[in-house]
Amino acid sequence: MNMKPNRQHRRRERTKNAIRQAAMKIFLKTGFHQANVKEIMDFADLGYGTFYQYYNSKLDVLLEQANEVYEMITTRYQKPPSSEKSIYQRTFNSIYNVLFTFDRHRDVMTVLKKIRHTDPEANKVWEKIMQELFQRLEFDITWSMEKGLCRNVNRDLAISALYGMCLGAIDHLLTQEKSNADILQISKEVALLFKEAIFITDEMPRL
Amino acid sequence: MNMKPNRQHRRRERTKNAIRQAAMKIFLKTGFHQANVKEIMDFADLGYGTFYQYYNSKLDVLLEQANEVYEMITTRYQKPPSSEKSIYQRTFNSIYNVLFTFDRHRDVMTVLKKIRHTDPEANKVWEKIMQELFQRLEFDITWSMEKGLCRNVNRDLAISALYGMCLGAIDHLLTQEKSNADILQISKEVALLFKEAIFITDEMPRL
CATH class of the missing domain: 1.10.10 (Arc Repressor Mutant, subunit A)
Structure with missing residues (x-):
């Protein structure tokens, strides 16, 4: 076919x-x-x-592309257990996939972010994308805590704090000029901060 | 007198x-x-x-209190070099002061946060408070990097990521019921995540 x-x-x-x-x-x-x-x-x-x-409206053009970002983010995610060799590698892969998607669609995400507080439909798609990222992080942290890979801190607090860290990295990315944004380097550095913050080992547990 | x-x-x-x-x-x-x-x-x-x-309006009542939060946050901050014994202690003190202030004025901050996207004046005070937190973090991280206390990551990225982490902790705090919010414990845990993420030593440099 x-x-x-x-x-x-x-x-x-x-x-x-x-x-x-x-x-x-x-x-x-x-x-x-x-x-x-x-x-x-x-x-x-x-x-x-x-x-x-x-299209029916200019908003349609934006929402179509925003929904594509959502689809892209959703399909790129692989739940643990995974084939990654280390915690750092897994953290890096997750963060890189998100930042790569945001960078690739930075125009869409920049416009969406700007108008989301004045346009309920734009806000809905923005929230949907962020919800996806949050749930993923929630799943990963919960899973890692159950496996004894994390510091002994409150689960919900850790998720909020680390989710905030990822939003901070996305913010940093979106304020950079596209030509200056080195996604690979940014992802490496954020993955390091993230990994050191919460994980107490770099070894993935045996399956 | x-x-x-x-x-x-x-x-x-x-x-x-x-x-x-x-x-x-x-x-x-x-x-x-x-x-x-x-x-x-x-x-x-x-x-x-x-x-x-x-008062002239209901907004006045809110803004007056929000401005008091701003004043409180501003006066509680002590720039390094400080008398704190360790990096963790200093990080804890900073985070505790912020979370304590937000908790003490959680009603004001909750309302302010809710209406800031629809009310420009409320947004201005919110941004002023957040700007204060950001600048403080910016100063601390820059100072710590110059002293060789931090991981080798991009300064602006680190500031954005760690600022995001603090916002995540504030979010966590504001979504808790007041009676359940243990500021001391939350501050300890966030300080730990924060400190482990960026600092490579726990020793304050000699003055």
Whole structure:
């Protein structure tokens, strides 16, 4: 079933992509609330009416991409027990996957973050993504505590504190210029802080 | 100059306090935006008009107290070099002072946090308090790094990550019932996570 989509389908995909890219550019340049469909379509060099063959509103364009970030974050996560050789390696992989996703979609996440307090729908997707990260961390810490890998601290407090640490790292990433952001290095450093904070061993337990 | 304020002044202070306390109760019970002055003054068992001898609006009552939290946080901070015996002790003291202040004024901070995204003035005070915490952390980490006390990680990233950790601890505190919140224990545990994350020694440098 390796059928290529036909030419018309490919053309539609190209147009849609052009709209998405133009919209993000305009959202970042003009601000989401000030941006309008005409400006987006002028930038994409497409007719105004074409927009509504693909989307109902500028918010739609943003939410579609935000939901893709959510899907990406969800699918990249692997619950323990895992094949990682050390606690550090596992911590690094988790953090790298999250930061990589945020960096790759930094325009979407930057706009989403900015408007989430004034737009309930944007806030819903933002919260959904953050909830996913929180639950993952909750699972990992709980699992690690049960295995005796962690310091003897209150579980909920540890989860809140370390979740906060990850949000801090994401904040740091989003305030960097894209060209300056070295995801690999940032992930290594955050993984180190994170690992040293809570783990008392670097050995993964035997399965 | 140990003059006691006169009786009229004391009476005014008592009335003001009754308004403040009633307002916070109502804000938490009814929600800030739904709360009104009549409800507050009924709860305080005071006449409606009396309110306006002390405040211009319900927001005034909240902002006055929020500004007091800010003052309290500011004055309790001691810059290094300090008399603390260990890095852990210093970290603990800093975190305890912040959590103690937030706990003592948890009603004010809870309401402020809730409405800050819809009320620019509330947001301004919230940001002012958070900015104070951030700058303090920034100063401490920078100072510690210069003294060679920290892991070799990017300074700005470390500050963002550890600031996030503190916000996570504050979040944890504010979601606890007041009666359950053991500030001393929470501070000990967060100080441990914080200290282990970034510091590579427990010894304060010689002055």
